[in-house]
Amino acid sequence: MDKQDIKKLTKKKLIFEVIKERKRNKEKDQIIHDRLESKKRLHDLRLQLDKEKNITKELRLKLSQQEAIANQAQNMSAKLQKIANENKCYICKLKYEVTGGHRAVSIKCGHLFGEKCILDHLKRSKACPICKSLTSYKDVRFIIAGQNLCTAELLI
Ligand SMILES: [Zn+2]
Numbered sequence: 001m002d003k004q005d006i007k008k009l010t011k012k013k014l015i016f017e018v019i020k021e022r023k024r025n026k027e028k029d030q031i032i033h034d035r036l037e038s039k040k041r042l043h044d045l046r047l048q049l050d051k052e053k054n055i056t057k058e059l060r061l062k063l064s065q066q067e068a069i070a071n072q073a074q075n076m077s078a079k080l081q082k083i084a085n086e087n088k089c090y091i092c093k094l095k096y097e098v099t100g101g102h103r104a105v106s107i108k109c110g111h112l113f114g115e116k117c118i119l120d121h122l123k124r125s126k127a128c129p130i131c132k133s134l135t136s137y138k139d140v141r142f143i144i145a146g147q148n149l150c151t152a153e154l155l156i
């Protein structure tokens with residue numbers, strides 16, 4: 001091997017080394033790039049997860065609001081049922097009439113009954129059938145059912 005050959009060989013070796021180094025660098029770049037990509041993907045996934053968590057939270061809130069509304073509606077219908085029951089004569093359990101013998105009347109304590117029912121009751125007892133307060137015929141008053149009615153109309 002002469003000097004020239006050695007030079008050539010060294011040059012070749014150097015070129016080979018450079019190529020090898022470049023290849024290694026390229027692989028490193030790829031690894032770094034991949035890591036960055038997966039980091040980005042992880043970040044995106046976290047964002048997506050946060051969004052979904054918020055949606056779930058909102059849905060839960062809406063659901064609980066709907067449950068509250070449903071509960072209110074149930075309470076309201078129970079109250080309406082109570083009012084409807086209270087608007088029936090306690091003695092015979094029938095609705096009051098606007099005219100006739102079963103109009104709503106109050107007695108001294110304020111409790112309401114159908115007229116003929118309470119008059120029959122007062123023949124036997126002077127105590128309110130509900131609260132047992134003492135009352136008499138002269139405490140019996142007609143109840144005016146609405147704005148458009150007056151006592152005169154009730155007496156027809
Ligand atoms: Zn009655």
Ligand SMILES: [Zn+2]
Pocket residue numbers: 109110111128129130131132133
């Ligand atoms: Zn009473």
